[in-house]
Amino acid sequence: MTVKTMTVKEIAKKVINKEELFILDVRNEDDFADWKIEGDKFEYLNKPYFDLIDGIDSIKDQIPTDRDVVVVCAKGGSSEFVAEQLVEAGFDNVYSLEGGMKAWSEHLEPVKIADLNDGGELYQFVRLGKGCLSYMVISDGEAALIDAVRMTDVFIDFAEEKEATIKHVFDTHLHADHISGGREIAEKTGAIYWLPPKDASEVQFNYRPLEDGEDVQIGSSKISVQALYSPGHTIGSTSFIVDDHYLMSGDILFIDSIGRPDLAGKAEDWVSDLRETLYKRYKALSEDLVVLPAHYMTNHELYEDGSVAKKLGELYKENHGLNVDDEDEFRQMVTVNLPPQPNAYQEIRQTNMGKISPESEKKREMEIGPNRCAVK
Incomplete structure (x- = not known):
């Protein structure tokens, strides 16, 4: 039958x-x-x-x-x-x-976020089964990827459909909840793989250090991808301001929650960095920046088209994690009674460092389960 x-x-x-x-x-x-x-x-x-x-x-x-x-x-x-x-x-x-x-777990749903300057485009790839969000910036036949997950062919094929060549691949930090596709995409396409150096001290492969303030231009129209050092989730966490309008916040700030500081065993050490990023570095930015995080927690954060985004000023009004005035209360919130850590997160970190090279099926098993990078 x-x-x-x-x-x-x-x-x-x-x-x-x-x-x-x-x-x-x-x-x-x-x-x-x-x-x-x-x-x-x-x-x-x-x-x-x-x-x-x-x-x-x-x-x-x-x-x-x-x-x-x-x-x-x-x-x-x-x-x-x-x-x-x-x-x-x-x-x-x-x-x-x-x-x-x-x-x-592996399905990616591409959603167009915006038209950029001079015909450029910005896409968000929504991984509904894991709550992961990846991004592609396209300009004048060139493409840049931010926080690409391990289903690398999806991004490579999408760029080909758009008649664009992937020139740059960025990770906002060393991921612990999913395996990055960044290094593999760079190897397949010849793109530059950018990593925050403070997160890359133990990696076993070549990369381009991404320093605070670095401004990478995409295409001849020179759409800007500017690095903003924003530690707290990890010691090297780095955000990106794209086209002066979009804040790629990685795992530091989400729509309805904030990043957790404990996935490398450094919760107590990194709380101050997390607060500094959320309450000072981000606070100094324009409230009109549209926040595009690397994750979301629940489906109510999805817009009708499936995208996940919100202006920074709105988040400062609505996101509880941005409105805890007492520092001790904030410290308690992000270090005590945290949700379970992601499945196999230590193995995932080692994979993303290049220390181990699991087979494809093993990688799938390592990622089984929900996203757990947030504190709410």
């Missing part, structure tokens, strides 16, 4: 468009509790696959018939088996998620 499938791109559209969907997740309970496909109008039933091997009678009364139902597992095999049983039981609205949560 052929079971209908639903792709992660179709799921992504439902998330962005806030459509209804019923998800039958057949992973074990712990995995479901830790990480699932999030949608504002999604409903869920978690029933482990092993409870359904002998039949689906126990859940038939809980499966709706008035909307689409997608069965989800880790990689797509178990969901197809369960979906087949439901179809045999008379449900004609059931799909299996193609590739499962593995595919969901």
Whole structure:
């Protein structure tokens, strides 16, 4: 029997468009509790696959018939088996998620943020399954990438579609929650790979040091990517001001939260840096800058087109992390009762330093789970 499938791109559209969907997740309970496909109008039933091997009678009364139902597992095999049983039981609205949560974790949804000077363009790549955000600046046939994730072909193919050559690749910091695609993209395209030197002291490959105040020009129209040293999440964290209008804040400032300072074991040491960046360095910038972070926490931060952005002045009014006057209270907030650290974050850091080189499947396993770079 052929079971209908639903792709992660179709799921992504439902998330962005806030459509209804019923998800039958057949992973074990712990995995479901830790990480699932999030949608504002999604409903869920978690029933482990092993409870359904002998039949689906126990859940038939809980499966709706008035909307689409997608069965989800880790990689797509178990969901197809369960979906087949439901179809045999008379449900004609059931799909299996193609590739499962593995595919969901890796899907990138490109969203155009703005037209820049002299025909330039700015794109945001939304990784809905991990809450990661990457960026591409295009100008006069040249492209620059900021905080690219490991699905490198997506960025390379997109640049080719736009008839642009990737000339520069930037990382705002040494990532601990996901594997950077920066070095691989630079190797494939010949682009310059820029890293903040204070985060790169242990890396095992060549890179271009990105110093505070460095201004990299993209294309003949010279769209500016200017570095702003902004430590706190890591000792080397560096933001970028793009085209004088956009603040790429990395993992320092998000729409509804702020960055955590503990992913290299330095929470107590880096709290002062974090506060200095948020309450002084950023405060000195124009309130009209549009903040484009490297992550988001929940889907309510997505605009109708799927983008994540907000003016800096609005964040100073609305983001609690920017409005804690008492320094001791701020220190307590960002060092005590933090959320769990990202899965395999130490291995991810070592990978991003070039100290270890895991196979592709291992990299996928290392990244399983939600984004956990924020303090709210």
